Amino acid sequence: MKKETVLIQDTETAVKVQNSRIAAVRKKDIAKKAVRVYDKDLIGIGGAMGDIGWNTLEKSAVEDLESGIPYPHGIEGGLRDHRDYRRKSFTDEGLQMAMEKILGTLNEKFPALRFSEGLKQKETLHRMENTDGLDLEYRDAHTELFLLVKEKEGANLFDNMIVYYGRDFDVDGFLDHADRFLTAHLEKASLPEGEKVPVFFLMNDSLLGFLNRALNGEAYATGSSLLSGKLDAKIFNERITIEQNRDPEIAFTPFFDTEGVVKPCDKVELVKDGKLMNVFTDKQTASEYDLAHTGAASGGHDDVPSLSGAPLRFVPDAKNIANSLNGEPAILVSVTSGGEFTADGNYGAPVQCAYLFDGKRLLGRLPEFSIKSSLFDMLGKDYIGTFETDILPYTDKPLLQGFRMEIIR
Amino acid sequence: MISFPKHLYTDVRIEEIVDTRIRFKRKKLREQKTRRNKGAFIRVFDGERWYYGAVTDLGKLQSHVDELAAMATPVEGIEEHPVVKALEANERKEIRFEKDSVTKIPLEKKRGLLEEVLAFADDEAIVNTDAFYVDNRTMKKFFSSKGADLTFDKETTGIGITLDIAHGENKDRMSTSKAKSRFKDLKDAKGYFAEEIEKDVDFVKRAMPVEGGEHPVLFSPLATGVFTHESFGHKSEADFMIGDETMKREWSIGKEIGPEILSIVDDGGVEGSGLTPFDEEGTAAKKTHLIKEGRLAGRLHSALTSASLQEEPTGNARAVDFTFEPIVRMTTTYIEKGETPLQEIIQSMDKGYLVDTIKHGSGMSTFTIAPARAYRIENGEIKEPVKISVVTGSVFETLAHVEKLSSEFELLSFVGGGCGKMEQFPLPVGFGGPYTLVSKLKVQ
Known part of the structure; x- marks a missing residue:
């Protein structure tokens, strides 16, 4: 009988924001463990959350073999690979101070806006070992900022969002970006003329x-x-x-x-x-x-x-968005929620928040509209490119992707 | 026994979960397991901030409470704080599922039921199946420094099946699921899966592209439920209104926002996915009219929002599991039934679409519903199936366009998904209602 163990340990501190002020601090410490056993082309698994002994889990896994779940594949082995991607990490106090600074600056510069949600520091450990000599370990830590933006005079639940997800969160750099982003949010712009216009996404989840x-x-x-x-x-x-x-x-x-x-x-x-x-x-x-x-x-x-x-992941294939537009006005989508493809690849989506965009700068917020296209047009004749960019630093190596799409006003 | 720190409000929620998962892929058994997990969520409040902790090592609960308390600033008279005053301190043991608990049903019976349902997937156009049975028994204990002492249970059992269907160039993935609170009720629902599978296969074989534009749309009870949840339900969650004078004005009680036939209810006491006998703050379930006869009648609260808006708590502070704090969420939300028979509604439609089942929905300023099965309606008859990517409308205007509600009515529960709000997904909710005719929505 062969044996494999899985351990996932997640710790997190989150500073929660409501109505533009810190309302709560949350700490998590969650352990997940599992033992897999392999015998006669069958797999048995015993798993739990919390501090359960490995022997107890192994006993459950052996009992689970009776379920008769087939696993006629060999297991991995003969590889030790330990990697640690942790870089910058906030202390609990540092995280609260960072959030205080962000809120203080944004509240002062943008009194017409209200902010909610918050900032997290997460650390994770994934370990997998087995009796065939597999010994894998992945450690990482990252910072996650997610702020919903609401106009105080508006009746929407929220109007926009600012996000960051990465290992190199820099408060001052983020505030510079937020300044540009929110200044443009408060500036009204008109949709570019034409039925089909260049539309850019921070990678489209529906796609x-x-x-x-x-x-x-x-x-x-x-x-x-x-x-x-x-x-x-x-x-x-x-x-x-x-x-x-x-x-x-x-x-x-x-x-x-x-x-x-x-x-x-x-x-x-x-x-x-x-x-x-x-x-x-x-x-x-x-x-x-x-x-x-x-x-x-x-x-x-x-x-x-x-x-x-x-x-x-799309591999970046172009560098200069402004050159690809050649002076043509474009749209950069900030929030699109609820879009979908039909089975034959036709795509439709409402765009709740977007900016007029010249390839370098956000020129103002556009009224709501819908977009329409198809998979083979988006990734065929209407494909503009996948760009590495620092225009919206929502992560450490952000990508923007552009397509020509039909606009429904 | 927890020793609560002085001059702070503290509560502890302990969850013991037993769940079963059985999965068949391409009609071959791939998974069959029963898991037992335990965890706790702790909250400490000092009148200014909340301090939360999610832990799995229950042997150290006291030290976790003390650690959070050390971050807080004790305040004499914390019990007089409006939020603390709004918290209920119920003392009760309410075990409703023990007698016919899913934990007492042998695994073989659960697996057998799933195999019976899978046997309905026998059309040659079905090229792949992924089917699962799940059940969950959660025992919750809740204690607070205010004196709450609750023990209660919740159970769900359900089946979900995903079909890959290919018929010539027509291909699609269709999913259906059903959940009940009791295993015997799930067994009785076998016929539902047979009908759904047949309809899904027919849909994929015959579906045509849709003619986009603005059209009348008739929602099934399932689609009505999602429409209600997305177009209005989230707007009724009062955490969006804290300190927001515009929202309070915009959503003032008594405001007319729909026709007189329209009433919307949220009720945590309804058995099914949304059952919440006590919420995660220990508040007992309430039935709340959100809209009554077209006018705004109430909203959903936690203790914090009820204190802030000076309204009664409604038992809607919910969390997806013990790793999250409670926030304001729906339970079972539905439109109350109307008086017009479905057939009469269809006959009254010259042109439009019927949305029968859905893939997903979402609700911001514009809500969207992505239909799975939809049909064209013409001259009072349901015609061919159509492929629609999304149906969209403004949350501010659409309720006013509700034209007819059927006398047929259904409440539904599902497994394999749920409601998402910020970081907390998926929260089991129930929904439904009558067939609902909306006079104009954007169809793409």
């Missing part, structure tokens, strides 16, 4: 969600993906490269999947120069459908590893 479905190996193999049958075919604009990317520097996730698989450089190219190279898979999907194994198993600490989604 990544839809691609997660289309590039899922199981959906691909069973014929239910929009991309089924198109491996090795050109599917998107030739500038587009999409990776399954587990590099913690970028993805803020462990560099190994829930089966303990580590890929070279922590990434696998799924789409390269517009051509479909791979779909993402776990061990089961790769073996069942004879697909390349990409190490995309997911699931909770005490779940049987399985395939659901993968951390996808």
Whole structure:
């Protein structure tokens, strides 16, 4: 019988803001543990939250073998890889002082606005070890700022949001960015003329969600993906490269999947120069459908590893947004909530908050509107590019992505 | 026994959770487990700030309480603070599910029920299935320095099934789920899955592109529930109004915001996903009319918001689990039933769409509903299925466009999702209502 242990330890301090003042401080200390045992092509798992002994969990895992859950795949082994991505970290007091400074400055500069939510400092440890010599450890710490912005004279629940998620949070740098962002928020602008205009996103969640479905190996193999049958075919604009990317520097996730698989450089190219190279898979999907194994198993600490989604990332393919616009006015979307793709790839979404944008500066806030396009237009003829940018420093290495889209006023 | 620190308000919520998860992928067993977890959430209040702690090592509860208390500033007379005064101090043991608890049902029976439901997925167009059975028993204990001493339970049991359907060039992923408070009621709901699977397959095989624009939209009870939740429910959560004079003016009690036929209720006492016998502050469940006959009649409160707005607490301070603090959330929210038979409503429509099931919804200034199954209506008849990406409307205007409510009415509960608010997702909620005709919404 082979044995594998999983430990996840999360600690967090959060400073919670309500009505532009600190209302609460929250501390978390949550441990999650699991033991997996493998015997005769079966897997048994015992898991719990809290300080439960490993022996107790192992006993549960052995009992769980009776459930008869098949796992006919070998386990990983012979690899020790310990990585620590922790850099800057706020103390509890430092975090409160940072939030006080941010609120003090924003309240003074923007008396017409109200702020809520807050600032967090999180630290995480993921460890996976097994009897075949696998010994993986990932440690990380990051700061997360999430402020909802509401106009005091407005009747919306909130009107905009400012976010940061990363390891190098700098209060003064953030305040400079917030100043530009909120000044533009209070400036009214008109939608650019024309039915189809350049629209930029801080990576569109609906698009990544839809691609997660289309590039899922199981959906691909069973014929239910929009991309089924198109491996090795050109599917998107030739500038587009999409990776399954587990590099913690970028993805803020462990560099190994829930089966303990580590890929070279922590990434696998799924789409390269517009051509479909791979779909993402776990061990089961790769073996069942004879697909390349990409190490995309997911699931909770005490779940049987399985395939659901993968951390996808567009590789930046352009640098200068203003040059790509060539003087044409554009839109930068700050808040779009509720958009969706139909099964055949048509996309529609309301845009609750957006800016007029010249590629360098935010020129004012636009009235609400809707956008319309399709997957193959967005990633085909209407694709403008994926840009590394410091215009909106919402993380340490932010990306902006642009498409020409139909505007419904 | 917790020793509460002096001159501070303190409460402790302890949760003991037993849950089961059984999962089949492509009709093969992939997971079958029962887990037991324990954790606690501690709150300390000094009149200025709250200090929260989420912990899993219950043996050290007292030291966690003391650690949080050390961060606070003790205030003599804290019990006279308006927020503390608004907190209820109920002492009760209310165990309603022990007799036929899901923990007493053998795993084989749960697995057998899931296999029976999966057997309905036999159409050749179904190329992949992912089905799960889940149940959850949560025992909660709540103690406060004000004297609250509560022990109560909550149970949910449910099945969810996701189908990948491919028929020629028509492909889609369809999901359906149902939750009940008791296993025997879930067993009785098998027929629901058979009907839903059949409708999903038919939809994918025949769905046509939609003609976008502004149209009348008829919502099913399920879609009505999401519409109510997203278009209005979040607006009724009073934490958005603290210290906000504009919001208080805009949402003043008595204001007319819909037609006279429209009444909206939130009720934490309804069994199902939204059941909240006591909220996470120990306040007992209440039935709250948010809109009565078209006029704003109430809103949802925690102790903090009720003290701030000088209204009665409603038992709506909820948290997704023991790792989060309570914030104002809905429980089971619904539109009360109308008087017009569904058939009569359909016959009255020249053109429009029926939204039958949904993928998701969201609500800001513009609310959206992403339909899963939708149908065109013409000359009083339901026609072919249509693919709609989103239906959108303004939360400020749409309720005024509610035109008809059916006499048919249904409350629903689900597993595998829930309501999201800021960092807390997914919170189980219940919703539903009658079939609801809205005279104009944007369809894309």
